[in-house]
Amino acid sequence: MADPATEAFLAHRNLLFTVAYQLLGSAADAEDVLQETWLRWAGVDLAAVREERAYLVRITTRLALMRLRTRTRRRESYVGPWLPEPLLTAPDVADDVELADSVSMAMLLVLETLTPAERAVFVLHEVFALGYDEIAEAVGKNPAAVRQIAHRARSHVAARRPRGDVSPATSRDALAAFQRAVETGDLQHLLDILAPDVVFLGDGGGVVQAVLEPVVGAADVARLLAAGLGNFADGTLAAAQVNGYPALLLRRDGEVDTVLAVRIDDGLITGLYAVRNPEKLSRLDEETTLRR
Secondary structure, X not given: OOOHHHHHXXXXXXXXXXXXXXXXXXXXXXXXHXXXXXXXXXXXXXXXXXXXXXXXXXXXXXXXXXXXXXXXXHHHOOOOOOOOOOOEEOHHHHHOHHHHHXXXXXXXXXXXXXXXXXXXXXXXXXXOOOOHHHHHHHHOOOHHHXXXXXXXXXXXXXXXXXXXXXXXXXXXXXXXXXXXXXXXXXHHHHHHHEEEEEEEEEEOOOOOOOOOOOEEOHHHHHHHHHOOOOOOOOOEEEEEEEOOEEEEEEEEOOEEEEEEEEXXXXXXXXEEEEEOOHHHOOOOOOOEOOOO
C-alpha cells in the first residue's frame, strides 16, 4: 500500500502535469518539473500541510517558473520558429471547453507572449481558479501585486486570443475542408478557407526540414501547401484530437512525421502550426490525461 505522500501526489499528478505544461509548453519539461516536485514533496511534513492540492500546485508552479525564467538562452539558439509540444488528448478534454481552450496550440502561443509571472498568474487564476492569496504564495508576490498582474495578463490575452468561441465541431469542419484541399492540391479551395492574414509556422528544430520564417498571407500559404512544400505532399493525413482540438497527423511509414494544428477565427483558418521536430512528437502514441 502506498504511503500518504505518494497517494496524495498520484491523486493530483495529472493536475500538476497540466499546470506545468501550460506554463512551459513542453511535455518533456513538465515531466522534469513533476519529478522535482515529487522530490520536494517527499521531504515535506504532511502534518503541517493544510491543503495538499494547493501545496503541490505551489511547488510545481515555483519549479516551472524557475525553468521558464532560465530558458530564454535555449530559445535564442533554437533553429526556426518554436512551437509548443503537441499532446494527443482524450475526448473529455474537448468536453471541458475552458480546459481545451487553455491548452490549444493557439492559446499556448499567446501565453508565450506573457512574462513568466503574468503567465503563471493567468494560468492559475483563469484556468485553475486559484485565489489571489494562493497565487501570491506560489509566485512569491503579495496579493495586491498579483491582482495587478492578473489584470495586465487578462488584457494582453484578450487582445490576442482567437476571436469568438470556436467549438470542436467548427474546428472539425474547417479541418476537414482544409484536408481535402491539401490532398487535392486545390489552390482555390485553400484560398476559400484561409484568412487573408493567415500565418503558417513550421517547427523542425533544426533537426528536420521546415520553413525557417513565418509564411504570411493566404496566397503564399496556399501556394506553399499546394506545392507540397509544407511536407504534406506524401504520406497519409488523418484527423486526431491534439491539445483539446481536432488536428491533422501526417504519417510516413507508420510514424508521425508532422502534427498540424490550426487556429480559427470567424470561420476561417488564421493560423497553421506544423510541428515536425522529432523530439516533440514522442507523446503521440497514447493519450495524455489533462486535469484541472
